[in-house]
Amino acid sequence: MYAELHCHSNYSFQEGASSVEELLVRAMDLGYPALALTDHDNLCGAMEFSRMANDIGIQPITGAEITLEDGSHLTLLSRTRKGYSNLCNLITHSRFHKNSTNPKVDPDFLKNHTEGITLLTGCARGKIPALATERRDKAAEKEIAKYLEWFGTNNVFVELQQNMIYGDVYRNKFLVKLAKKYGLNCVATNNVHYHIPERHQLQDALVAIRHNLTLEESHLERRANNNFYLKPVAEIASLFSELPEALSNTIKIAEQCTFNLKEDLGYELPNYPVSKNHTPLSYLKKICYQAAVRKYGSINAQVLTRLEEEFHLLQLYNLSGFFLIYYEIIQLARQAMIDLGISSSETPLEERPPGRGRGSSVASLVAYLIGLSHIDPLAYNLSLGRFLNNDMSSLPDIDLDFPRNIREELIRRIHDKYGWDHAVITGSIATYKMKGCIKDIGKILGIPSKDLHNLSRQIDTRHSKDIESEMARLPSFREKINHPYWQIFMKLTSDLHGAPKYLSQHPGGMIISSSPLTNMVPVQPSTEGERYICHWDKDSIADAGFVKIDFLALGTLSQLHESLQLIENRTGKSIDISRINFDDQEVYKSIHKADTIGVFQIESAAQMQTVTRLKPKNLREMAYEVACVRPGVGNVNGVSQFISRYVNADKWEYDHPLEKPALERTHGVILYQDQVNELAMNVAGFQPREADHLRRAFGRKNGESLIKKYWSQFKTGAIKRGVSESTALKIFNKFSGQYMFPESHAYAFGITAYQMSWIKHYYPLEFFIAIFNQQPMGFYNLETLKEDAKRHGIYPLNIDINKSLVECAPKDNNSFLLGLSMTKGISNTNAGHIVRNRDSEGPFLSITDTVNRLNLNYLALKNLARAGAFDTFTPNRRSALWEIGLIYRPASIQLSLPLSIEQDRVTLPNMSDWEKMAGEYDTTNLYPQGHLMEILRPNMSAKILTSAEIPKVPNHSKVTVAGLVIRRQHPRSHKIFLTLEDEYGHISIIVLPKVFNRYRNVLSQPVLKIIGTVSKTQDNVNIVASIIENIYVDDPLPPAKNWE
Amino acid sequence: MVKNTRKKKSLNPILPLNQPIPINVYESKTLSPISITLGQHKLNVSSLEETWEIIDEWWKPNPIKRRYHRVILENGSRITIFIDLITGLWFKQIA
DSSP, X not given: OOOBOOBOOTTSTTTOOSOHHHHHHHHHHTTOSEEEEEEETOOTTHHHHHHHHHHXXXXXXXXXXXXXXXXXXXXXXXXXXXXHHHHHHHHHHHHHGGGOSSOOBOHHHHHTSOTTEEEEOOSTTBHHHHHHHTTOHHHHHHHHHHHHHHHOGGGEEEEEEOXXXXXXXXXXXXHHHXXXXXXXXXXXXXXXXXXXXXGHHHHHHHHHHHTTOOTTTTTTTSOSSSXXXXXXXXXXXXXXXXXXXHHHHHHHXXXXXXXXXXXXXXXXXXXXXXXXXXXXXXXXXXXXXXXXHHHHSSOOHHHHHHHXXXXXXXXXXXXXXXXXXXXXXXXXXXXXXXXXXXXXXXXXXXXXXXXXXXXXXXXOHHHHHTTSOSSOTTTTXXXXXXXXXXXXXXXXXXXXXXXXXXXXXXXXXXXXXXXXXXEEEEEEEEEOOHHHHHHHHHHHTTXXXXXXXXXXXXXXXXXXXXXXXXXXXXXXXXXXXXXXXXXXXXXXXXXXXTOEEEEEEEEEEEEEOSSOGGGTSOEEEXXXXXXXXXXXXXXXXXXXXXXXXXXXXXXXXXXXXXXXXXXXXXXOXXXXXXXXXXXXXXXXXXHHTTOOTTOTTSOSXXXXXXXXXXXXXXXXXXXXXXXXXXXXXXXXXXXXXXXHHHTSOOOOOOSSGGGHHHHGGXXXXXXXXXXXXXXXXXXXXXXHHHHHHHHHHHHSTTOHHHHHHHHHHHHHHHHHTTOOHHHHHHXXXXXXXXXXXXXXXXXXXXXXXXXXXXXXXXXHHHHHHHHHHTOSOSSSOHHHXXXXXXXXXXXXXXXXXXXXXXXXXXXXXXXXXXXXXXXXXXXHHHXXXXXXXXXXXXXXOSHXXXXXXXXOOHHHHHHHHHTTTTTTTOXXXXXXXHHHHHXXXXXXXXXXXXXXXXXXXXOOOOOOHHHHHHHHHHHHSOOTTOOHHHHHGGGSOTTEEOTTTGGGSOTTOEEEEEEEEEEEEOOTTSOEEEEXXXXXXXXXEEEOHHHHHHHHHHHTSSEEEEEEEEEEETTEEEEEEEEEEXXXXXXXXXXXXXXX | OOOOOOOOOOSSOOOOOSOOEEEEEEEOTTSOEEEEEETTEEEEXXXXXXXXXXXXXXXXXXXXXXXXXXXXXXXXOEEEEEEEXXXXXXXXXXX
């Protein structure tokens, strides 16, 4: 028998070449009873490994190969919970020690964290094996004596590895002799880096990537052969035939390692310190009752009943302390708002809440009362079950959206308040995507970067497994696919896809604990500074049972806050956005016209086409709207079905009366996640927990067998309740694995969408300034937003070196100046410097004066000129560029004599409109004065219709249109949706699969001419493309936004 | 400065040194050497001191896949030989 005790997964970044799953499945096939995961200096894969190993019946051993200060390695295995805690602390320590970018453990720290850990002396890079190789007997003996003292004789094993590398035989002989001298046991390991020998090529590639070398250059860094795989027991036995106890000791060690991470972690929910007179629950009740009186005037029966229900569930799951911590976090966020000048201490929390709830938590009244959510769940009759019920298998998620700046500040303050060992950001494992694979593999193979760039640019798939078919499609790569070198490129690219690349941070997930987190998971500082991340991603955190708190940055909230501030600055009115008229039909009318560019949640082409059909008139219908355009609804034809029933009052019937409680509110169509759970419970008698599992099963990868199991349970339950099998199947078929919103989430987002529409309708100037300043966000690029602003009578003006501020700012009631920082090459710091210089020394008098006063680099000055920032001095931008060239001297060289340049001036023709436009697109990504099509159109056939003319054309007419592509959407249906923009507006194009395949290469071009057929449905007009042509433009243009 | 000799440059200016020498080896089923023919002499392998493998340059047209053995022959000499696992040919390593 043999158990592998030294095994690296691909969480040993750029070192291990097989996934945890591949290793475990192979270990199972080989009949290993146990497997240790010993990744380099991290436990990123430990929880995933433990969960999967438990599932397939292999004993998981949690370990790591740590790096000491001198760069040597040691293999550590956790025997007990204490040992695991020590391992976490050692790895955490290695990440903070001496501010090194590479993890390093101080031996003095190791000495004090040995309890519960079994030490193996390590690979060839271990100190003792290295001394053995160098034949330094005395030094090796001294080293082993040290470890025996620290770990105890029974817990130190001399590790023997035989990977058919030159020197293995001598080293092992030396180590056996050493073990005998000290009465120690030897143990065989294979220093596994991949599950099968064939994977060694990827491992070589990863090593080359890690060292930033080509395969050719990385000879010394790569392993000499492919023997670092999970070996069959017989193979290992033959390698150690002279020392069979080296194999049997692997089993002994495995038996000693009783700690099972998935089962024995022992996480406790965070608690909240309360005064002696209170328990966490009684204190939470006090806060809620006080808030309820403020919000409702008194505590009526409805409020009391709901609160009692929620308090009962919070007590059941011991969640009161957790909610109180949230309450505290909201207070921290509010203080951050006040300190950032976004709110004042006089403004009630309810008027300008720092964050907004999203997800199922919005249905909780307690969440509403303690400031976690901005929506009264009673007013909208939101059901609690999806968030909290009396049969839950996992803890509820609470997600909060914050404006970007508040979120950043809040995370910093949470670290400060709780300490980085009690509050950390959830890790996230960045994985190799298509372009990264092409770049890194191409580089190590020495493929010219121009080829790699071209391939990356032209490729139209997300998965590297399709790279061969993609290359076959591209004329410039078609011939390469049969070349052996490119075949290796394609294979490695495909193998690398999806492999972990590095530990990153989750966008907003944090975990908070009452006891030190460093006893449960390693923590390390983030590269961003003042942030600390743990080694587990959100899935491992869920497996550990940790409570994760999500603080998400929502650009829309930043836009909303900035708009309100700008409105107050201009008009003196402080708007309480929570108390605007939510039934304002003027606002709804603008939504009905799909005047929603830049409006959160309802700006996509799909939303625009639905909103004109659904025509929401209140917040309930806004929730319908945002919930409708989700894959889980659309993919089962739910949108059309719902609109026909709700708007057109088409007749319909329930498939069974038991559906009524769940589906009555949405006319028999499943719009919300909650309704899947409700149907399973009402129709088939599922318990809440089972219903939730059923819903999740539909969303799982390869969940077919699970779904089959649930169908059987559903059928049996439904038949028991008097539903026929065929009806049960009909109902079951309505469930979808695609994404849907919980009902409360739809309300939360629906309200935000309405608020943004309200601002756009009544305060378009502030709406557009804020969205310009908050880029990147939303569906559209600046050029499209600029066109939309103009349609609303708001005019963005070119940057002016004497008037523009750092960001966009109002000029008058109908126009705003673009911000200096929008210029390519002008950072916020540079822009701030320009403004300060102007404020202190007065306006710039000329281009020469500007250049001399600012000390900007040449490119930045040229970009300002091309963006029109110097038009105030001369309308001739070519002359401006000439002048900059004459007077510019880099700051690093000796100052030039202040000689006149007048004699060097020449008369140059001004730039054409096209040149100005190209310059502005290149430097600011937009052309405030006009549109590309306005300049192109005089040179085009009169047959090409404008977007303004298309709605007047009869249905089914054949038309030709042209425009700048602003959006490409490639949903799962294989149809492509494009939006062309011309000087009058937008044209929606549908490209069917046949046409798509024919014109695939043309479709990626920025300006297109399309011949197609008009297709009108109700208020929507599309053109179904039949011929697509590229309109060649040899200048940089604003890029389209592409969505899949 | 070195004077330009104006002689025509060789087509292959870099000459490989210590090229492995092809040898005949009588091998076992597991490709272990049993006896070696060196010149006119056939010598039995007394013992295998160490075996190691090199797998490299797999991305090139002529990948390297070799198993090396350091052996002690019956006459007491110690030599390093390898089998090319792609062609099955045996070589003596010079340095």
